[in-house]
Amino acid sequence: MTDTIDDQEALLPLLARTSAVLFDFDGPVCRLFSESTxxxxxxxxxxxxxxxxxxxxxxxxxxxxxxxxxxxxxxxxxxxxxxxxxxxxxxxxxxxxxxxxxxxxxxxxADATRAEHIGELLPRLRKLGMRLVIVSNNAEGAILRALEGMRLTPQFEAVFGRDPQDARLMKPNPHCVRRALAHLGIPAHACLLVGDQVTDLTAARAAGTRFLGWTQDEIQAKEMERDGSDAVVSSHRPLVAAAGRLFEARQSAESVSGRAVPTRT
Incomplete structure (x- = not known):
C-alpha cells in the first residue's frame, strides 16, 4: 500500500469536518454474499x-x-x-x-457478517455527534434485514437503497446519495461517504460529499487516490483509532475551557 493508506493524521482533520457519515453497505458494513452470484x-x-x-x-x-x-x-x-x-x-x-x-x-x-471493527467504529462516530446512514445499490429490504440480524439497526437512522424501478439510478449515479442528503439536511461538504468501489467515489463527487475509500486492493486504492479520494483505508482499524483520538482531544479541550478563570476587568 502507498504511504497515504491508513494514515491517521489524514483521517483526523477529515473526521473533524464531518457531521454525517454515509456508508456503502456491502463491503464497509458487512459481507452480504459468501458465494459467487x-x-x-x-x-x-x-x-x-x-x-x-x-x-x-x-x-x-x-x-x-x-x-x-x-x-x-x-x-x-x-x-x-x-x-x-x-x-x-x-x-x-x-x-x-x-x-x-x-x-x-x-x-x-440472513447470514450477513459484519465487517471487521465496524462494531467499534459506529458507536465512536456517534459519540462524536455524527449521524449515520446507508447509501447502497442493494435492495432496502435486504439491508434492513441484514442490519437487524447483525444487531446494527440502532446505529443507523436511515437506509437509502436501490430504486427497484430503474437500475440506471444505481451508483455511480448519485441518486441514493442525494436522497440521503435531502433527509439529513446537512451541506454535502460536511458529509463523508465511505465506499469500497470507484463507483462510490464517482457518486460522492457528483453529489458534492467527501470520500473515504475502504479497500484491501492496492490497485484500487491507487485508483481512488488518483481520482480524488480524501483518504483511503485498508480496514476500519485506523478509522476507529482516529475517532478515538478526536473524541479525547475534544474532551480535553472542553475540560480546559471549563477550568478557565475569567479575566477581571
Missing part, C-alpha cells in the same frame, strides 16, 4: 435473451447478479428507442431481474 446472473441473462434476442456485450459478459442490472436496463432502453413504437420490447426481463436479485439479497441477508 454468477448462477443468478445466468438465469437473468437467459430470460433476457429469450425475450429480446442477442444480448448486448456488457450484459452477456457480466457474471455478477448485482452488476448486470444496470447494463440490462440500458439494453432495454436501447431496444425501446430502436424498435417500432407498436412493438416495444417486453419489460419482463427487467422485472424478473429485480425480483430475482432482491430475493437473493434478502436470502443472503
Amino acid at each position: 454468477a448462477g443468478i446472473a445466468r438465469s437473468i441473462k437467459r430470460t433476457a435473451e429469450a425475450a429480446w434476442g442477442s444480448l448486448d456485450p456488457d450484459v452477456r459478459d457480466c457474471d455478477d447478479s448485482h452488476h448486470v442490472l444496470r447494463p440490462l436496463r440500458h439494453m432495454y432502453e436501447r431496444l425501446y428507442e430502436e424498435q417500432d413504437p407498436k412493438r416495444q420490447p417486453s419489460c419482463r426481463p427487467l422485472e424478473f431481474a429485480e425480483k430475482t436479485v432482491a430475493a437473493a439479497e434478502i436470502s443472503a441477508a
Whole structure:
C-alpha cells in the first residue's frame, strides 16, 4: 500500500469536518454474499435473451447478479428507442431481474457478517455527534434485514437503497446519495461517504460529499487516490483509532475551557 493508506493524521482533520457519515453497505458494513452470484446472473441473462434476442456485450459478459442490472436496463432502453413504437420490447426481463436479485439479497441477508471493527467504529462516530446512514445499490429490504440480524439497526437512522424501478439510478449515479442528503439536511461538504468501489467515489463527487475509500486492493486504492479520494483505508482499524483520538482531544479541550478563570476587568 502507498504511504497515504491508513494514515491517521489524514483521517483526523477529515473526521473533524464531518457531521454525517454515509456508508456503502456491502463491503464497509458487512459481507452480504459468501458465494459467487454468477448462477443468478445466468438465469437473468437467459430470460433476457429469450425475450429480446442477442444480448448486448456488457450484459452477456457480466457474471455478477448485482452488476448486470444496470447494463440490462440500458439494453432495454436501447431496444425501446430502436424498435417500432407498436412493438416495444417486453419489460419482463427487467422485472424478473429485480425480483430475482432482491430475493437473493434478502436470502443472503440472513447470514450477513459484519465487517471487521465496524462494531467499534459506529458507536465512536456517534459519540462524536455524527449521524449515520446507508447509501447502497442493494435492495432496502435486504439491508434492513441484514442490519437487524447483525444487531446494527440502532446505529443507523436511515437506509437509502436501490430504486427497484430503474437500475440506471444505481451508483455511480448519485441518486441514493442525494436522497440521503435531502433527509439529513446537512451541506454535502460536511458529509463523508465511505465506499469500497470507484463507483462510490464517482457518486460522492457528483453529489458534492467527501470520500473515504475502504479497500484491501492496492490497485484500487491507487485508483481512488488518483481520482480524488480524501483518504483511503485498508480496514476500519485506523478509522476507529482516529475517532478515538478526536473524541479525547475534544474532551480535553472542553475540560480546559471549563477550568478557565475569567479575566477581571
